Amino acid sequence: MKKIIPSLLLAFSFSASAAVEQLPIIQTKYTADPAPMVHNDTIFLYTSHDEDDANGYGFKMQDWLLYTSTDMVNWTEHGPVASLKDFKWCQRDNGAWAIQVIERNGKFYMYCPLHGNGIGVLVSDSPYGPFKDPIGKPLVWQKEHWNDIDPTVMIDDDGQAYMYWGNPELYYVKLNEDMISYSGGINKFDKAPLHYQEGPWLFKRDNRYYLAFASTCCPEGIGYAMSDKPTGPWETKGYIMRPTERTRGNHPGIIEYKGKDYVFGHSYDVLRLLTPDHHERRSVNAAEMKYNADGTIQEVPYWKDVVLTSVKPFDPYQRVEAETMAWGFGLKTIPNGVRNMSVTNVDNGEYICLRDVDFGKKGAKKFSASVASKKGNATIKVRIDSKDGKVIGELPISSTGSDDVYKLYTCKLEKVKGIHDLYLTFEGNGEGLFNFDYWSMKK
Numbered sequence: 124m125k126k127i128i129p130s131l132l133l134a135f136s137f138s139a140s141a142a143v144e145q146l147p148i149i150q151t152k153y154t155a156d157p158a159p160m161v162h163n164d165t166i167f168l169y170t171s172h173d174e175d176d177a178n179g180y181g182f183k184m185q186d187w188l189l190y191t192s193t194d195m196v197n198w199t200e201h202g203p204v205a206s207l208k209d210f211k212w213c214q215r216d217n218g219a220w221a222i223q224v225i226e227r228n229g230k231f232y233m234y235c236p237l238h239g240n241g242i243g244v245l246v247s248d249s250p251y252g253p254f255k256d257p258i259g260k261p262l263v264w265q266k267e268h269w270n271d272i273d274p275t276v277m278i279d280d281d282g283q284a285y286m287y288w289g290n291p292e293l294y295y296v297k298l299n300e301d302m303i304s305y306s307g308g309i310n311k312f313d314k315a316p317l318h319y320q321e322g323p324w325l326f327k328r329d330n331r332y333y334l335a336f337a338s339t340c341c342p343e344g345i346g347y348a349m350s351d352k353p354t355g356p357w358e359t360k361g362y363i364m365r366p367t368e369r370t371r372g373n374h375p376g377i378i379e380y381k382g383k384d385y386v387f388g389h390s391y392d393v394l395r396l397l398t399p400d401h402h403e404r405r406s407v408n409a410a411e412m413k414y415n416a417d418g419t420i421q422e423v424p425y426w427k428d429v430v431l432t433s434v435k436p437f438d439p440y441q442r443v444e445a446e447t448m449a450w451g452f453g454l455k456t457i458p459n460g461v462r463n464m465s466v467t468n469v470d471n472g473e474y475i476c477l478r479d480v481d482f483g484k485k486g487a488k489k490f491s492a493s494v495a496s497k498k499g500n501a502t503i504k505v506r507i508d509s510k511d512g513k514v515i516g517e518l519p520i521s522s523t524g525s526d527d528v529y530k531l532y533t534c535k536l537e538k539v540k541g542i543h544d545l546y547l548t549f550e551g552n553g554e555g556l557f558n559f560d561y562w563s564m565k566k
């Protein structure tokens with residue numbers, strides 16, 4: 124994902140009040156099948172992962188990723204939290220399709236389709252993992268077909284948990300309290316709800332049950348059905364997002380967060396910045412969603428046409444991981460120690476944008492960044508409001524001797540007050556200027 128055309132990116136740059144277009148929320152990797160979960164005031168966004176070299180119409184998917192946010196616009200990458208290798212009974216090296224994670228009694232259960240080998244389950248004591256296979260076999264696997272994909276799990280108010288899944292058929296089981304076994308056999312709907320294709324997302328709101336889904340392929344929109352029981356019958360009510368030629372696939376994940384409702388899905392809009400050719404390299408999108416008084420859902424325009432707003436300003440007076448961003452097209456990430464990542468592939472002209480950064484009443488005096496650079500001779504410019512906006516600080520980066528040896532560099536900042544989008548723009552000679560671990564500001 125290299126070589127940005129600056130004139131193109133101008134059209135996509137963010138400003139404090141509005142973005143010209145709302146592009147996918149993750150850019151450093153290709154992500155699909157969003158499965159958001161709210162826990163302790165944080166959004167944990169689990170995704171599947173399209174590899175950068177997936178070509179044509181074939182999926183190349185080996186692990187599952189985690190991103191977190193507390194404001195809906197700036198996302199921190201945590202890297203892979205589970206992979207096909209976590210299932211010893213499955214010898215596949217491709218097929219890590221759409222997951223969902225749900226918490227019960229302090230444990231986090233990840234339901235994973237291993238395309239062609241049924242659905243497995245992993246468990247962890249933390250939403251960050253590590254996730255382990257507690258049963259050593261598939262949770263469900265109907266070997267006569269490959270329909271067992273896209274699990275979604277909901278725990279009802281009476282404690283009964285349900286897992287739905289399937290493409291193009293729709294199935295469910297009643298999970299036992301242990302969340303790793305089920306009772307009563309597999310139930311198959313004689314007829315899936317109208318427009319149902321795949322990617323079910325089961326949830327309850329105000330005593331109404333909802334089944335959102337990717338609608339009949341292709342292109343897929345996001346449809347939804349409602350019922351007064353968790354087991355149906357389901358009546359399709361319409362589209363949350365109409366199918367459009369602007370994307371081919373879609374896949375819903377729905378949450379309520381800090382009083383607002385959001386639908387997540389995916390598109391090819393990051394890939395489209397690079398090529399009109401089709402490859403299964405998707406990117407997760409999100410948009411605010413609204414309910415009507417009768418519980419039906421208002422249609423959401425295409426992802427690009429509605430701008431996400433942050434639910435709270437971003438605090439720069441803390442250690443901020445460099446892999447926290449609203450926009451970082453062209454950049455990549457690498458592991459850096461245990462449960463830590465760095466931004467890499469930093470080329471001249473690239474930048475990180477964080478939206479709605481709160482400099483406070485007085486403004487920041489200093490900017491520090493932890494950077495490793497063999498090459499040196501680079502600069503991080505601290506700008507506000509746009510990637511070509513006012514420079515409030517310049518941080519020269521000299522060689523640290525190696526791209527693995529990190530050093531903390533500090534520069535003065537011209538004080539600016541209030542809330543601004545922050546742009547860290549990178550300048551130097553060519554490509555691979557440095558690796559970037561974290562930054563912070565001081566008042």
Ligand code: FUB
Nearest residue numbers: 155220221272321322374
């Ligand atoms: O990502 C692989 C598959 O594509 C998912 O399981 C489906 O929902 C579709 O998004």
